[in-house]
Amino acid sequence: xxxxxxxxxxxxDQDALRSLRAGQRLRIDGxxxxxxxxxxxxxxxxxxxxxxxLAGAALIHTAPNVRRLDDGRYEKICIGTTTSARMNRFxxxxxxxxxxxxxxxxxxxxxxxxxxxxxxxGVYLAICGGAAALETxxxxxIEDVEFEELLPECLWKFRVRxxxxxxxxxxxxxxxxxxxxxxxxxxxxxxxxxxx
Amino acid sequence: xxxxxxxxxxxxxxxxxxxxxxxxxxxxxxxIRALKELPPDVKAALRSARDAETDPTGRVLLDIMAExxxxxxxxxxxxxxxTGTVVFWLxxxxxxxxxxxxxxxxxxxxxARATLEQSLRPNAVHPVTRQNTHTNTGRHLPxxxxxxxxxxxxxxxxxxxxxxxxxxxxxxxxxFLKMLIPADGxxxxxxxxxxxxxxAGPKPCPPTVVGxxxxxxxxxxxxxxxxAVLRPLGGHSDDPxxxxxxxxxxxxANELGIGxxxxxxxxTVLAVHIEHADTHITQNPVAVNLQCWAARRSSALVTPxxxxxxxx
Numbered sequence: 001x002x003x004x005x006x007x008x009x010x011x012x013d014q015d016a017l018r019s020l021r022a023g024q025r026l027r028i029d030g031x032x033x034x035x036x037x038x039x040x041x042x043x044x045x046x047x048x049x050x051x052x053x054l055a056g057a058a059l060i061h062t063a064p065n066v067r068r069l070d071d072g073r074y075e076k077i078c079i080g081t082t083t084s085a086r087m088n089r090f091x092x093x094x095x096x097x098x099x100x101x102x103x104x105x106x107x108x109x110x111x112x113x114x115x116x117x118x119x120x121x122g123v124y125l126a127i128c129g130g131a132a133a134l135e136t137x138x139x140x141x142i143e144d145v146e147f148e149e150l151l152p153e154c155l156w157k158f159r160v161r162x163x164x165x166x167x168x169x170x171x172x173x174x175x176x177x178x179x180x181x182x183x184x185x186x187x188x189x190x191x192x193x194x195x196x
Numbered sequence: 197x198x199x200x201x202x203x204x205x206x207x208x209x210x211x212x213x214x215x216x217x218x219x220x221x222x223x224x225x226x227x228i229r230a231l232k233e234l235p236p237d238v239k240a241a242l243r244s245a246r247d248a249e250t251d252p253t254g255r256v257l258l259d260i261m262a263e264x265x266x267x268x269x270x271x272x273x274x275x276x277x278x279t280g281t282v283v284f285w286l287x288x289x290x291x292x293x294x295x296x297x298x299x300x301x302x303x304x305x306x307x308a309r310a311t312l313e314q315s316l317r318p319n320a321v322h323p324v325t326r327q328n329t330h331t332n333t334g335r336h337l338p339x340x341x342x343x344x345x346x347x348x349x350x351x352x353x354x355x356x357x358x359x360x361x362x363x364x365x366x367x368x369x370x371x372f373l374k375m376l377i378p379a380d381g382x383x384x385x386x387x388x389x390x391x392x393x394x395x396a397g398p399k400p401c402p403p404t405v406v407g408x409x410x411x412x413x414x415x416x417x418x419x420x421x422x423x424a425v426l427r428p429l430g431g432h433s434d435d436p437x438x439x440x441x442x443x444x445x446x447x448x449a450n451e452l453g454i455g456x457x458x459x460x461x462x463x464t465v466l467a468v469h470i471e472h473a474d475t476h477i478t479q480n481p482v483a484v485n486l487q488c489w490a491a492r493r494s495s496a497l498v499t500p501x502x503x504x505x506x507x508x
Binding site for chain 2: 023065067078081107129130136152169177178182188192193
């Protein structure tokens with residue numbers, strides 16, 4: 001699509017995402033870091049620090065289907081995206097302590113992540129959940145892995161090309177499309193209930 | 197003489213071991229087929245949703261869903277990375293002589309083998325230690341439901357039909373039960389179902405199939421909600437009162453504006469399916485089980501001779 005932005009990760013400018021606005025669409029090149037519930041519980045609750053840098057990173061909520069090769073590397077089978085809300089409480093730590101700037105997932109983070117995104121110039125990017133076969137074709141390689149004992153919930157470094165489209169669903173200006181949609185749905189629910 | 201050769205009442209020969217090997221193979225194949233190819237009725241419903249969608253972002257997302265289905269078929273890859281919690285619904289013909297304990301063991305073995313051979317993501321963990329079994333089987337897994345049915349033109353009375361539902365966690369986490377009371381009326385039922393759709397919002401990967409269990413006891417009600425998810429799209433309850441309720445709730449849910457992936461739009465649900473049971477004079481339980489747009493299911497009809505026919 002001609003109205004899609006293109007961004008490369010990791011960012012060289014930590015403030016590069018501040019100008020993005022909810023509703024914009026984009027695609028990503030470079031690297032995306034896979035992360036999940038168990039990974040973040042290890043990092044934040046047990047204080048296990050990964051070697052991999054997350055500075056300026058785009059993170060994605062995933063636990064992929066992979067095959068371990070004889071040389072210890074991993075081959076992709078099917079990589080998709082999971083529901084983000086479960087991992088909401090780690091948003092501040094990821095942006096503040098680790099310097100991550102984009103979180104890719106489905107279903108959104110909760111409203112209390114909005115001020116964190118504002119403070120650090122971060123965004124939440126929505127991907128189409130369940131569209132893993134397509135997503136897998138946009139991942140060129142698995143370049144690195146940590147926390148292998150948590151398989152499949154490891155920390156994964158993916159090399160991606162034209163990854164997306166992604167939709168800016170929560171921006172650094174306090175807007176969440178999920179909040180807007182939910183507020184309207186609640187009003188509609190009351191209207192419908194009155195008709196029953 | 198091996199014990200499995202003892203004839204049951206009626207003089208029919210008991211099934212040979214080969215049929216249980218066929219069930220094991222069928223269970224594994226059912227699981228893999230469900231993960232890789234969506235049923236035609238689901239694809240048709242998604243196409244209709246795309247044609248009707250009013251929101252530009254919603255149209256982009258429905259296009260990605262269609263493209264993803266095509267890529268999965270082209271690459272024989274999984275539609276979604278979440279290989280789910282495996283649920284089986286068995287239709288057992290009334291004259292079926294298969295030993296259901298052996299059938300159940302064969303299904304478990306088939307799922308474990310498919311998981312290991314295909315490197316499917318293992319999802320089954322202990323609820324406290326979170327220790328992964330790495331086979332997608334475990335204590336009480338796969339989930340098994342059994343139903344005894346008369347023979348039909350599609351399914352002979354001596355056959356067994358496996359229905360496999362790999363249930364993704366994004367939508368399964370959006371499961372609800374409310375023990376309504378008679379005074380809540382049908383209005384209470386309608387409101388609760390729509391509240392669930394609003395509460396779930398973007399999380400179950402809408403547009404969803406809304407599986408509703410209505411009546412019975414709490415356990416039956418939630419099982420019926422799951423059974424409702426298995427029903428092919430485009431049909432209705434055989435009870436006209438319930439069928440009308442399905443239509444009314446389908447239209448109402450799509451007025452909520454939640455849209456594809458919860459980012460807004462005119463397609464929030466692909467269908468509302470209600471399975472009902474009679475209930476107690478003081479009760480009116482309602483259960484909601486949501487199913488994501490990647491509404492995966494597959495079936496296998498197994499004859500006593502071990503012949504298997506796959507379907508959706």
